[in-house]
Every structure is written in structure tokens, then in C-alpha cells.
Amino acid sequence: MHISEGILSLPVLAGGGVIAATGVAVGLRKLDYEHIMTTALLSSAFFVASLVHVPIGPSAAHLILNGLVGLILGWAAVPAIAVALFLQALLFGFGGLTVLGVNTVIMAGPAVVVYLLFGSWIREGGRKQLLGGFLAGSLSVAMSGILVAIALIGTDEAFMKTAQLILLAHIPIMLIEGVVTMFTVSFLSRVQPEILAIQKS
């Protein structure tokens, strides 16, 4: 779901850049010393997740994991994802440097949103925790898809059609992300609950 270089207009690129930079600043301020290593780990997980291929029928999709990163890191997900996207652009040629801001908003925006929506559910445990994990994993992918379609408004791709195409293509990956996030969260809450307690505020 990266947007390539040379598609978006300058105002969209600049707007994305400003929003992303603000998010990174907020995230860095909220990130305290103890959780730097966790943030780096999740940033690495996000960095490699898009290389993990899930074959679905004739095509294939890859994991995104922005929901999981958001749930655990909260606002710190923004710098974590921004750095991972920067390295993906630099080393893999995914996306690009000029679209970095927009791509950060597309990936990290939903991460923060699912944290705000389901973060407290995750820390409660029980059935609510499982449901929260699933919803966070799947909804963050859906929201990213809608953000891609919004970013493409103004290019020659119509919003509704693009949004439909992306959402349809990502239904399987939404389910997979939901399940992966759900199990990861419940696994973490059993073996290392302190990692989920990262940001209580």
C-alpha cells in the first residue's frame, strides 16, 4: 500500500509531510528511555513485515502490522513507522523519499487511531482483549486503504473506485492481520504484560 513517486501533487506531498512530521515529534516526546528498545523492535517488525508474503488465490498480499505497532506503542508508532518506511524506500525502493510523509500518514495514522480506540481494551484482558486485538489489526489495514484512496484524489483515479478496489483486495489480509494481532496481543499479555503497559496515558 505504498504510493509510488511521481503520482501525487505537491500540495498533497507537502501536507502529508507536515502531518507526518508533527506526528513524529509528538511520538518522540512521548517515547521514554525504557521503551526505546521495544519501539526499535516493533519498528524492525514493521520493516520486515511487508516482505512476509501470504499467498491468496492468484495474487499475494503481505503483512502490514501497523495495527499491532500502534496498539503497543501508541503515539511512538509514528516515529517507529516513519523510520521503517524511510529504510524501505532507501533499501527496497518501496514508495520513495518524496512520498515518505504521505506514506507515513497512511500507515501510522490508523496505528494511532486503533491505539486510541482499542488501547484500553487490550489492557483489560479477557474477551475484550481478543476482540480489541482483532479489530485493531483488521481496521488499521482498512483505514490505510481508505487513506490511500483519499491521497489519490486529484490524480486520475476516482476515489470510490480506488477505495473499493483496495478494500476488496485487502479483505483477506485484513482477516489475517486481525488474527495475527489478536494472538500476538494475547500472547504478550500472558508472557510479558509489561510490554502492553507501555503507555497508560
Add this chain to the structure above:
Amino acid sequence: MRTIIHSPVFHAFFLLCSLLLLQQQADAHGIRVFAYTSGPDIVVEGRFSSGRAPVNSKVRVFSTKSGKLLLEGKTGKDGVFTFSRPATNPDEGLKIVLVAGEGHQAEWTMTPEDLNEEPMPAAPAAATTPDRATAPDTATTAAAPAAATAQAPATAATPPGQVLDSRALADLVTRSVAREIAPLKKMMMEQMNRGPSMTEILGGIGWLVGIAGLLAALKKK
């Protein structure tokens, strides 16, 4: 810090990395495009970095000099779009843009040298064999270059050893060379389209660890 290294999260992360070692497949969202001349045509090939071909994707061909849209087309099932070489000025190249939808786009530039590599010596060479290249003869050669091989019986009246006029010969050579190097061009493209290598993946993770260390050093007071 020590707790992190012994933590299950860290182990799970290592598991993820080792999975990657086993299953070195690229993702679906990098897309690349590559174009080369093939006789009178230009062949455009697109590939997602997963190896899948972009089907029915728009291809736009622009002039590098004027920026004007010269022609437009769509890729077939194999991700290939072939068009006949448009008339260009000698200092003009082509910018080929492949639009695969949903924010995927790639471009490839053909320099004037790329475009002019083929139609070469015909004119000066023909001048050295003045009377051999008779008017009707060259006309048929130009009109139906495919008949180049059939040229031999057609010019049977000429003395043996002089069966092909130089233009037909140049055409024939160009065609067979193009045919021979087509797989090479394809191979080159496949090489370029390989997904990220292990070096790059591990390098990226190394950077992330380094950045975390830097941040930790800055925040520790």
C-alpha cells in the same frame, strides 16, 4: 535492556527473521518497468517485485524533450506492451510511464542513443554498391523487411556470392541480433526486478538498532 534480549518478543522477532531466510519472496507493491527496442518496435515490460505481471495497466509514452504525450496503451496478460517506434527527433528520447493503479507507478527513460541504436548503415553502404540496389529491389525490401530471407531466390539472377544487397543484409543482421539478445534483455530486467536481498533486510534492521541506540544515548541523562 537485558530483559528485552531474553524476552519472548525478541525470540519471536528472530523467528520472523529466520522465516524470511527460508522464504525469500518479494512483496507485491514494488513495481518496475523496462523498455527496449526490438526491430521496428519498442517493447515495454512491467513487473511487480513479486514477479507478477501487471495486467491491463496503462502505459503512457512521453517525449523527453517536449514532455508531450505521444501515445498510450495497455499491457497484455504477460505485462507486455509493444508499440511501433514513434517518429522522434535525433535528440529526443522517450519517457515510458507504467500506471498499475492504486498508487503504483514506475517509469523508464529511453535515451536518444537507445532509440537510434538500430537503423544504421543502410544509406552509406548502399552507395558503395551503386547499380546493384535497383529501385524496385530496395522498394520491396523496405516494404516487407520480413521477406529479407526470401531475398536470395528473388535476386537469383545476380551472380552467386552477391545475393543480398547491403540494405537487406543490414536488416537481416539487425533482426537476428535483436532476436538473439531479446532473452538477454529479458534476463537483465529480471535481475533488476529481484526483490530486496538479505543484505538489505539485515542492513535495515541494523540501522534501526543503531538509531535506537542513538536515541537511548540522547535520552539517558
